[in-house]
Amino acid sequence: MPTESQTPRERSPRRDSQPRRVTVVPGGPVLIEGPVELCLDDGTTVVSDRFQVAVCACRRSRTYPFCDASHRRKRR
Structure with missing residues (x-):
């Protein structure tokens, strides 16, 4: 079980050595x-x-934190 002092990277290390894009x-x-x-x-x-x-980077998504393309809608 991870402790609070561990970063997310320490909690779940990548299985391979390739960087994530x-x-x-x-x-x-x-x-x-x-x-x-x-x-x-x-x-x-x-x-x-x-x-x-x-x-999602704009926080308009109904499925936040995942993007649902809400950023495409025009603001009035």
Whole structure:
């Protein structure tokens, strides 16, 4: 069981030595090669085993922390 002093990287080390690719899409989501484990600011953890995960950067997503393309809608 991990202690509170451990970082997320220490809790779940990668099985291979390849770096994880992260792509920031201007005006859109942050794309992360999966699988991923996201540690949210409220202390909860969300896991996705998809090969690529779109993480919301605008907080408009109904499925936050995952992107649902809400950033595409125009603001009035």
